[in-house]
Amino acid sequence: MTTERARYFDTWYANMAESPLVDEIQRRHLGLPPGLPSTSLLTWDGLAEVTDELRLAPGRTLLDLACGRGGYGLEIASRTGAKQVGVDHSAVAIEQATALADRLGREADFRVGEFAATGLADGSVDGIVCIDSIQFADPPEAAFAELRRILVPGGRVVLTCWEPRGEPATERYARLARLQLAAELARAGFDDVTVVERPEWQGAERAMWEEAAALEPGDDPALRSFHDEGVESLRHWGSLRRVLATATAP
Numbered sequence: 001m002t003t004e005r006a007r008y009f010d011t012w013y014a015n016m017a018e019s020p021l022v023d024e025i026q027r028r029h030l031g032l033p034p035g036l037p038s039t040s041l042l043t044w045d046g047l048a049e050v051t052d053e054l055r056l057a058p059g060r061t062l063l064d065l066a067c068g069r070g071g072y073g074l075e076i077a078s079r080t081g082a083k084q085v086g087v088d089h090s091a092v093a094i095e096q097a098t099a100l101a102d103r104l105g106r107e108a109d110f111r112v113g114e115f116a117a118t119g120l121a122d123g124s125v126d127g128i129v130c131i132d133s134i135q136f137a138d139p140p141e142a143a144f145a146e147l148r149r150i151l152v153p154g155g156r157v158v159l160t161c162w163e164p165r166g167e168p169a170t171e172r173y174a175r176l177a178r179l180q181l182a183a184e185l186a187r188a189g190f191d192d193v194t195v196v197e198r199p200e201w202q203g204a205e206r207a208m209w210e211e212a213a214a215l216e217p218g219d220d221p222a223l224r225s226f227h228d229e230g231v232e233s234l235r236h237w238g239s240l241r242r243v244l245a246t247a248t249a250p
């Protein structure tokens with residue numbers, strides 16, 4: 001079933017493919033190489049930490065959940081020698097991720113799926129990374145239960161996200177405010193739950209949003225969306241803390 005939000009992301013990804021400037025600005029601020037398309041706020045340094053936290057050995061299976069265009073997961077798989085699976089509810093994102101893997105000459109299994117219905121078997125993945133996306137899980141409990149179901153015992157889950165410092169001000173922040181990562185991971189039965197603040201990642205984020213907010217988007221819908229998100233993010237700057245959450249399946 002294609003949801004309204006999946007259709008929104010389909011259009012978002014289709015627009016982005018027509019607007020290389022957004023990618024260029026994003027990569028420059030996040031310190032990412034040209035072959036790594038991101039639609040989030042994780043820096044190159046942050047990716048190294050995320051990769052370490054997954055503790056993947058060669059030949060193990062990595063799931064990049066809400067993988068978007070697949071860039072981060074492919075990079076982690078390349079560094080660790082893991083087999084790559086990517087799931088996202090946007091069919092357009094999955095097409096773009098598949099095309100990226102083909103261009104890079106990499107094997108990867110990208111498929112359409114939902115946070116709470118990945119289509120993967122019980123205990124079939126060794127590590128799960130979910131970058132700047134788990135706030136879209138609705139309800140969150142179903143997504144966290146799915147993470148636990150598909151991970152092998154001892155498998156690691158690594159999430160990058162934001163948590164509110166105070167009361168939410170807009171729908172966007174209300175969604176983040178509902179998310180209590182440590183509580184959700186613990187409720188789903190994970191061990192070794194940690195949630196640590198990463199203020200240093202927010203420096204690059206702020207500089208990127210300042211550039212986005214200052215640009216004139218004209219009639220380019222991807223630039224318009226990027227600009228509007230920059231304006232909105234700066235308006236509420238300081239209301240969110242940047243976090244890295246990790247846990248181990250029992």
Ligand SMILES: C[S@@+](CC[C@H](N)C(=O)[O-])C[C@H]1O[C@@H](n2cnc3c(N)ncnc32)[C@H](O)[C@@H]1O
Pocket residue numbers: 005009037038039040041065066067068069070072087088089090093113114115116130131132133136137138
């Ligand atoms: C901010 S983007 C991040 C994409 C990618 N992780 C990255 O870092 O480049 C959020 C992603 O979450 C996906 N998403 C949102 N809701 C979802 C759901 N219910 N199930 C699966 N994916 C979802 C969107 O399609 C989008 O690709």
